[in-house]
Amino acid sequence: MKRLLFPIIALLLGAGPALGQDEVFDSHVHLHAGAESLDAYHAQNAADGVEATGFAAMWFGGPNQARAGDVAAMRAAHDATLELASANPRMLPIATVHPYDGDAALAELDRVAGLGFKVLKIHPHTQRFDLADPRVGTLVERAGARGMVVLIDNAGIVPNDTVHLFNLALAHPGTRFIFAHMGGLDFRAWNILPLARTADGLLADNIYFDISGTVLLAADSPLEEEFVWTMRNVGIDRLLLGSDFPQLSLARTLAALDALDLGEEEAAKIRYGNARRLFGLD
Known part of the structure; x- marks a missing residue:
C-alpha cells in the first residue's frame, strides 16, 4: 500500500491529519473519566480529521481500577x-471483572452479559493475576x-504472556479471544499459529488480535516487513484496529496502518470488516 511513508518518529510523536479512510472501528478505547474521556476522544478525532464508525470502550485502565475485592x-x-x-449508538461497551473474585466475578459477568455487553477485558499486568491460575480459565470459559469475546493484554510486559495466552486459547476452544x-x-512468537493449525484437533479458530501500539513501532521501521509477514501468518481476517486511547490516537494508528505494505482489501478488513464480523455490528 505505502501511500504514506511517515518516519517512525512522526508516528510516535504525532502523525499529521487524517487519512480519508472509509469505515473504521476502534476496538481499544479507554474512558478513564467516563463522559469526559468520551468527549476528549471525539474532540481529538475531530481535530485530527478522522471519524470512528464505531468503537469499543472500557472504563478500566490502571492499577487502581478493577482490583480484586x-x-x-x-x-x-x-x-x-x-x-x-x-x-452513544456507535459505542460498544466493554466489561471488566477480576478473575480472583471467583463466584462474585462470575455473577457480575452473567449480569453484564444479560445487559448486552459483548466483550470482557482482563489485564494480567495491571490487575496482577497469573494467566495460568485456574480461576482465569473458569472466567473465560463462562464468558x-x-x-462474550475476551480481550486480554498481550504487550509482552508479563513474562511468557504469549505462551500462557496460547495455552488458554487451546484449553477453552468455545471462547473467542482478542490478544491486544x-x-x-x-x-x-505468533508465527507458530500456521503450524498449530496443521495439528488435527489442536486449535480452535478462536484467536484474534488487535494491533494497537505495536503497529506504530513496526511501520516504517526495520521490523515492518516481518510484522506484515506475521500479520498474514496469523491471518488478516483475525486482526482488528485499536488506538489504545488516550495513550495513543486513532489518527496515528491509522497512519501507521496506512504506511504498511498491505493491499487495500487487507487494510479494509483490519479497519472495519473483521470487527463487523466478530462483534456482529450489522
Whole structure:
C-alpha cells in the first residue's frame, strides 16, 4: 500500500491529519473519566480529521481500577459505561471483572452479559493475576458460554504472556479471544499459529488480535516487513484496529496502518470488516 511513508518518529510523536479512510472501528478505547474521556476522544478525532464508525470502550485502565475485592465498584462502572453506550449508538461497551473474585466475578459477568455487553477485558499486568491460575480459565470459559469475546493484554510486559495466552486459547476452544497488541515486540512468537493449525484437533479458530501500539513501532521501521509477514501468518481476517486511547490516537494508528505494505482489501478488513464480523455490528 505505502501511500504514506511517515518516519517512525512522526508516528510516535504525532502523525499529521487524517487519512480519508472509509469505515473504521476502534476496538481499544479507554474512558478513564467516563463522559469526559468520551468527549476528549471525539474532540481529538475531530481535530485530527478522522471519524470512528464505531468503537469499543472500557472504563478500566490502571492499577487502581478493577482490583480484586472491589466488585461493587466494577458494577457501578459497568452501569455508567452502559449508560454512556445507550446515549452513544456507535459505542460498544466493554466489561471488566477480576478473575480472583471467583463466584462474585462470575455473577457480575452473567449480569453484564444479560445487559448486552459483548466483550470482557482482563489485564494480567495491571490487575496482577497469573494467566495460568485456574480461576482465569473458569472466567473465560463462562464468558465464552455467554457469547462474550475476551480481550486480554498481550504487550509482552508479563513474562511468557504469549505462551500462557496460547495455552488458554487451546484449553477453552468455545471462547473467542482478542490478544491486544499482538505480543508487542514479541509478535514473532505468533508465527507458530500456521503450524498449530496443521495439528488435527489442536486449535480452535478462536484467536484474534488487535494491533494497537505495536503497529506504530513496526511501520516504517526495520521490523515492518516481518510484522506484515506475521500479520498474514496469523491471518488478516483475525486482526482488528485499536488506538489504545488516550495513550495513543486513532489518527496515528491509522497512519501507521496506512504506511504498511498491505493491499487495500487487507487494510479494509483490519479497519472495519473483521470487527463487523466478530462483534456482529450489522
